[in-house]
Amino acid sequence: MDENLSRVRRADCRIVGIAVSLRSESFNLKLIRAAAMSAPHRVRMHVYKGLARLPLFNEDIEAAAFSEGPVQELIAVVAAADALLIATPEYNHSIPGVLKNAIDWLSRPLAGGALVGKRVGIVGATTGRWGTRLAQSALRQTLFAADAVVVPGPAVYLANAQTAFDADGSLLDDEARSALRQILQALAGRSRSARIEADDAERLLSHA
Numbered sequence: 001m002d003e004n005l006s007r008v009r010r011a012d013c014r015i016v017g018i019a020v021s022l023r024s025e026s027f028n029l030k031l032i033r034a035a036a037m038s039a040p041h042r043v044r045m046h047v048y049k050g051l052a053r054l055p056l057f058n059e060d061i062e063a064a065a066f067s068e069g070p071v072q073e074l075i076a077v078v079a080a081a082d083a084l085l086i087a088t089p090e091y092n093h094s095i096p097g098v099l100k101n102a103i104d105w106l107s108r109p110l111a112g113g114a115l116v117g118k119r120v121g122i123v124g125a126t127t128g129r130w131g132t133r134l135a136q137s138a139l140r141q142t143l144f145a146a147d148a149v150v151v152p153g154p155a156v157y158l159a160n161a162q163t164a165f166d167a168d169g170s171l172l173d174d175e176a177r178s179a180l181r182q183i184l185q186a187l188a189g190r191s192r193s194a195r196i197e198a199d200d201a202e203r204l205l206s207h208a
Contacts, residue, residue: 013188015039016081017047020088020099025169027125027161028087031180034171035085035123038181043188045085048077057104066110074102075111082191083119083151085183090126090135100142107146116147119191121183123156125164131157153186154179 017036019029029047036045053070055061065071078084088095106115122139124132136157140150156179158164164172171177 013043013082013191014080015043015045015083015085015184015187015191016077017045017085017087018051018099018102019047019049020051020086020096022052022098026089027127027158027165028089030165030169031087031123031125031156031158031161031171032085033169034177035087035180035184037170038177038184040181040185040188043184045184046077046081048074050074050077051098051102054098054102054105057101057108062108062110065105066108071105074105075114078106078114078118079112081118083121083187084148085121085123085187086139088122088124088132088135088139090124090128090132093134094138095135095142099139103142103146113147115143118148119151119187120148121151121153121187123158123180123183125158125161127160127162129159131159133157149190151183151186151190153183156180156183 017032019026019032021028032047036047039045050070050073054074055065055071066075086099088099103115105111120143122136124136126132143150156176158173158176164176166172
């Protein structure tokens with residue numbers, strides 16, 4: 001078997017899910033949980049729930065924030081992940097401020113390039129009729145500025161989210177569940193390939 005193919009098959013993919021809503025049982029948290037339930041074989045998902053604890057970005061506290069506390073914890077979680085899955089609502093045709101704040105922290109030089117080259121999938125849920133198209137478009141632009149790589153996949157612009165889940169929080173739409181699985185498969189494939197490329201480059205340098 002080809003060595004690279006063998007390494008891809010052996011590797012687990014670690015995906016961090018971020019629900020961009022501070023409400024304890026938000027529809028976007030339920031969407032992230034639905035993705036975790038749909039995760040393909042050898043994909044492990046961790047749900048990050050620390051957005052509410054992040055201070056507003058402020059250069060006056062930057063050094064201290066990166067040394068310990070919630071900002072440092074966010075950096076560590078993102079750096080350790082092979083990929084991110086972000087589920088965002090849409091507020092006033094854009095993303096919530098809490099998400100922009102997190103990206104501002106992650107894109108600072110002291111974050112060590114935590115977002116650079118990071119594979120990211122974007123989904124979203126809202127109670128409105130039009131889904132989260134504009135929020136996802138705004139998020140793509142912000143992630144592009146931070147040098148992250150948004151992975152293309154089936155669109156999940158979940159509208160009328162108040163009717164999309166049952167009493168236990170399970171996603172009712174089979175098509176949406178299938179799309180979530182496809183997005184996770186795409187994230188896993190892209191991140192594993194990136195890992196192999198990085199390993200090969202490091203090995204070549206070590207023998208140079």
